[in-house]
Amino acid sequence: MRHWLMKSEPSDYSIDDLREEGRAAWTGVRNYQARNLMRDEMSVDDLVLFYHSNASPPGVVGIARIASEPYGDPTALDPASRYYDERATPGEPRWYLVDVEFVEKFPREVPLSELKTEPRLDGMVVTRRSRLSVQPVEPEEFEVVCELARRAE
DNA sequence: GCCAACGTTGGC
DNA sequence: GCCAACGTTGGC
Numbered sequence: 416m417r418h419w420l421m422k423s424e425p426s427d428y429s430i431d432d433l434r435e436e437g438r439a440a441w442t443g444v445r446n447y448q449a450r451n452l453m454r455d456e457m458s459v460d461d462l463v464l465f466y467h468s469n470a471s472p473p474g475v476v477g478i479a480r481i482a483s484e485p486y487g488d489p490t491a492l493d494p495a496s497r498y499y500d501e502r503a504t505p506g507e508p509r510w511y512l513v514d515v516e517f518v519e520k521f522p523r524e525v526p527l528s529e530l531k532t533e534p535r536l537d538g539m540v541v542t543r544r545s546r547l548s549v550q551p552v553e554p555e556e557f558e559v560v561c562e563l564a565r566r567a568e
Numbered sequence: 569g570c571c572a573a574c575g576t577t578g579g580c
Numbered sequence: 581g582c583c584a585a586c587g588t589t590g591g592c
Contacts, residue, residue: 422590446575446589469590527591546574546589 417461418552419452420541421479421515422468430465430476430520438482438516442490443498445510449549454485454511456551463515464552464560466541467524474526475560483514521564535559 421441423429433439444450463479487508490498503509531542536559540550552560 424590448575471592473591544573544591548589 417456417458418464418554418557419457419461419481420464420466420475420550420552422466422548424469425467426469429467430517433465433477433479433515433517434520436517438514440489440514441512442488444488444512444548445498445500446548449547450511452549452551453513457481457485457513459483462518462557464557468548472524472526472528474524474528474530475521475564476524477520478518478561479515480518481513482516485511485513488512521561523564525560525563529563530560533559533563 428439441453444453459481461481463481464475465477465479466475467473487503487505488498488510490496491500491503491508491510492505493499498510500509527541530536530539536542536556539552539556540547
């Protein structure tokens with residue numbers, strides 16, 4: 416099983432939104448690297464660090480799980496959507512996504528500033544100033560983040 | 569709101 | 581295929 420980090424702006428879709436709905440289609444990814452990870456590398460039941468970007472503070476707020484095989488992003492076909500892409504067709508969706516389901520909200524957020532000061536996370540993609548909205552996470556890194564989330568400040 | 573990083577587009 | 585121009589992300 417692999418591990419991932421997926422970013423969402425909480426004003427757009429937060430961990431609380433996912434907790435309420437239980438499950439969500441990860442629509443709107445329009446970056447090829449992120450798309451390829453979802454389309455080619457993810458498997459059902461992989462675990463995901465749910466990250467709030469453009470937040471104050473930004474950081475990891477909980478865990479989700481990959482809940483579907485990849486499929487074409489329907490928002491790319493919808494002219495009314497902000498994610499519409501006229502190059503997408505039902506036969507050639509161009510953009511892919513997976514469903515994610517809620518697993519847990521951490522007792523406290525682990526802010527990016529803390530990820531950056533934890534030596535065991537020096538190699539983590541998110542601390543290396545990557546703008547990728549879907550990133551691979553090493554199993555050890557995943558465990559460290561969970562440990563930080565359960566450690567009282 | 570600023571701006572650095574960096575991905576994408578399109579002319580050539 | 582190169583690369584300049586442009587657009588977006590996202591921390592601060």
